Amino acid sequence: MDFSQNVQRLQPSATIAVSSLAKQLKAEGRDIINLGAGEPDFDTPEWISDAGVAGIREGKTRYTPAPGTIQLRQAIAEDLQAQFGIDTDWNGVVVSNGAKHSLFNACFTLFGPGDEVLIGSPYWVSYPQIVSLSRAEPVFVAGSEEKDFLLTPEDLDAAYTERTKGLILCSPSNPSGGVYSFDELKAVAEWARDRGVWLIADEIYRYINFLGDGPSAGVLNLPAESLGDYVLVDGVSKAFAMTGWRIGFTYSSPDLAKKMSAFQSHTTSNPSSPAQEAALIAYTKREQSMAEVGKMVEAFRRRRDLVTRLFEELVPSLPYVKPNGAFYLFFRVDSLFREGMSDSSAICTWLLKEAEIAMVPGVAFGDDRYVRMSYATSDELIEEAIKRLGKAVDSLS
Ligand code: PMP
Ligand code: GLU
DSSP: OOOOGGGTTOOOOHHHHHHHHHHHHHHTTOOOEEOOOOSOSSOOOHHHHHHHHHHHHTTOOSOOOTTOOHHHHHHHHHHHHHHHOSOOOGGGEEEESSHHHHHHHHHHHHOOTTOEEEEEESOOTHHHHHHHHTTOEEEEEEOOGGGTTOOOHHHHHHHOOTTEEEEEEESSOTTTOOOOOHHHHHHHHHHHHHHTOEEEEEOTTTTOBOSSSSOOOOGGGSOGGGOOSEEEEEESTTTTTOGGGOOEEEEOOHHHHHHHHHHHHHHTOSOOHHHHHHHHHHHHSHHHHHHHHHHHHHHHHHHHHHHHHHHHHHOTTSOBOOOOBTTEEEEEOGGGOBTTBOSHHHHHHHHHHHTOEEOEEGGGGTOTTEEEEEOOSOHHHHHHHHHHHHHHHHHTO
């Protein structure tokens, strides 16, 4: 069939595909451990869900303004103000159907034919697709492995051309778990500022940070003079365990926010109105929300420690990037390559068949030497999965 040029390079999301396949195999009775899904295993806190239910019962079931209700936009702006100690303008907030949608709005509004957008590699699977859908060119910049793949101004200089219009930065990173320090982030932000490059900062995992206490450094922590044009992308999916509610947001200049709202008004109208009610409570009851976030982050930290300890014990031959945030372990499998199993997809297929563990091949994130494991699951399942992995790896030698 002759599809439009719009979707000529479009590939389905590998993260969603692996997770769906694992769910299907489980439903067929297979004892699959699903470490493919990149979503918290916790339920949405009950009082947040209750606000969504109350919203439905109270008739908050109609269209809202395209960028979200004024109350929610104000609550998000106030939350940013409280977090970062800066003045914010609620007109800069656009609420969308998940952070993925927010990224799409930003890229589609800012980039187009002839533009190049730098993407730190390994990257989250959807970035290049979103940039390509905007008809701009994704340009991958590989940070050095020794530095957990974090980008430096030198890495960026090597990829920069006169057509470079944007840079997508993810910290804490999906898939590597790498986290930029304040100084590292500042250096990259200033690099973008000096070249007039839009900085799209995906901070969806900011709370899930294991470097010290509290969230990782974000663009709004930087001195205003270090920042050029930027779009902050965040949302409720990861921090508040609300992946299915589909609420994300951007924070940018009100001018850009207006354009993105206009775009959204013709594509998806507004984000779901009951979900906005749930998100409103999450952002307004800040103390209560932070208590929930604290509990979840502690669980992720404990699991990070468990995963890395078990890896050292049971799979010592496979190196990994030290996960300092998010909930993924990105580990190298190229030492296992052999005839008939010579890339990360083949390794994942083999692990699914032989060990009944579902993980995402690194090729989906731009590095075919690696595999990504999500550890957003119970301690028991993590332990069982790494035992299975260790056994499978040992069987090859
Ligand atoms: N950015 C990153 C790095 C992610 O891992 C995800 C998870 N899907 C998203 C954005 C999108 O989040 P959401 O589910 O809110 O669309
Ligand atoms: N962000 C998650 C992941 O990387 C969820 C799936 C998706 O949206 O890609 O697995």
